[in-house]
Amino acid sequence: MDKEKLQEICERLPGITHDYQVDWQADRYHVGGKMFAMLGGDAERKPIITLKCEPNRAVELRETYNSIVPGYYMNKTHWNSLYLESDLSIDIFENLIVHSYNLVFEKLTKKAQKEIVAE
Template sequence: MNIEEFRDYCLAKPGVTESFPFDESTLVFKVMEKVFALTNVDNFVSINLKCDPAWAVELRDQYESVRPGFHMNKKHWNTVFVDMDSSDQQVLKMTDHSYQLIVDKLPKRLKEELANL
């Protein structure tokens, strides 16, 4: 998978925006202004994704490519290295999970707004 494929995948989800709030190379994806994915556009080797803590541990045990989130809360975030031992399909599944975790915790008003997009 390359950065454009990942970017297109994220932006196809309802309510998703992209920005560079930290610097010129850290691309951040948000759903309804809440972060669910971060990556480096200049060196696309990994993605930070939010994850249920129990599943995060399972993934880290199962894949060498999944590690505690770099510069993130290590209980709730994983850094997933692309093009290692997890398939593109598995990386996209983890991305879907991250997106859904954020959506599930949105206030009712924002969930309704998202449903109408």
Template sequence: MFALIFENKEKNCRLNLKCDPIIAENLREQHEAVQPGYHMNKKHWNTITLDGSLSDEDVYVMIDHSYEMVIQSLPKRVRESLAES
């Protein structure tokens, strides 16, 4: 799992993404919309509030980073099978 989406009609959507701990801290310092992971390991997960304060490109980069972090932790044969599909 590399992402969780929380939808709330009364508030902005939130997205939990896995992140390298050093990068996670930097993002939290730079962006109010990036907080420690809600109901997740606070060291390895960020919660991004999709309130328009981050560009789409910034969010896509964070999603790609999360996906890559998870893929790199998989066994080699699983990574290779994903690359084939």
């Protein structure tokens, strides 16, 4: 999977902000000040995207796909990491990015949600 394509998907979502975490060498994407995606690498610098995921779905995905593992350097219950160098389809990446975004968006205050939607 192409890193630039994943960045495009993240940047299309409403109300996102982006920063670069130098210490982790990772691009981070936030909505309402809360992170929903991180593009970086694992301990061996293999490219990954780490995404928030509903816990039961997270386990199911890990059992189904070898390229989806518990979130690297994150809470293993609520985050998954997907290897970019894998046979995962663009649809899987896109669906899981949107799922992550929605989980974070839904936890924002109603006021923050309305402001984001109004942008």
